[in-house]
C-alpha cells in the first residue's frame with residue numbers, strides 16, 4: 243500500500259521535484275497526493291502540475307493569527323480529504339499552529355538547510371553559517387513539533403563551507419544534499435523503518 247504524501251511548499255519546489263523524481267523512478271512506497279502552496283506565484287505549483295500532481299493554493303498573510311488559524315484548518319481538511327498519511331514541509335514559509343501540528347504529530351517532517359540545532363528558526367541559515375564562520379554546515383530532515391526547527395532529527399548530511407563561499411554557492415552545495423536526504427527520509431518512513439516514538443526517532447535497520 244502506498245503512503246499518501248501531502249507536500250507544503252512556498253517557493254521554487256526543487257525538493258518537491260527531487261521527491262517526485264524518486265517516486266517516478268519507482269523506488270518509493272509513497273506517492274505525492276497533493277501539493278499545497280500559500281501563494282499563487284510559487285514555482286512549486288508548476289513543478290507539481292507539469293507532473294500531473296494535484297495542487298491547491300491556500301493563501302494567508304504571515305502576520306494575522308486569526309487568518310492563520312482559519313487557513314491552516316483548510317489545509318488540514320484538504321490533506322485529510324486526500325487521505326494523506328505524511329505531510330512534508332519542503333520550503334513552506336509559514337509557522338504551523340499548534341492544533342495543526344498536534345493533528346499530524348509523528349506524521350509531519352521538514353527539511354532545513356543547516357545541521358540543526360544550529361541556525362534553527364532562521365530563514366537565512368546558509369548566510370548565517372558563513373557570517374558565523376562555521377567550517378561545516380549541511381542539512382537536516384526532522385519531525386516537526388511546536389518548537390520551530392527543534393523536532394527530533396531523522397537524518398543529516400554534512401557539507402563543507404569553503405573559503406570563498408557566498409550564500410549562493412553554499413546554498414547550492416547544501417541543496418544538492420537535501421535532494422537525496424529528503425526522499426530517503428520519505429522512503430524510510432514509508433517502509434516503516436523510521437518513526438517517532440514520543441520525543442525519540444526509532445530507526446529499524448535491515
Ligand code: GRF
Nearest residue numbers: 254255256257333353354355
Ligand atoms: C530549502 O533550502 C529548504 O531547506 C528550506 O527551504 C528551501 C526550499 O527549497 N526549508 P525548494 O523550494 O525545495 O527548492
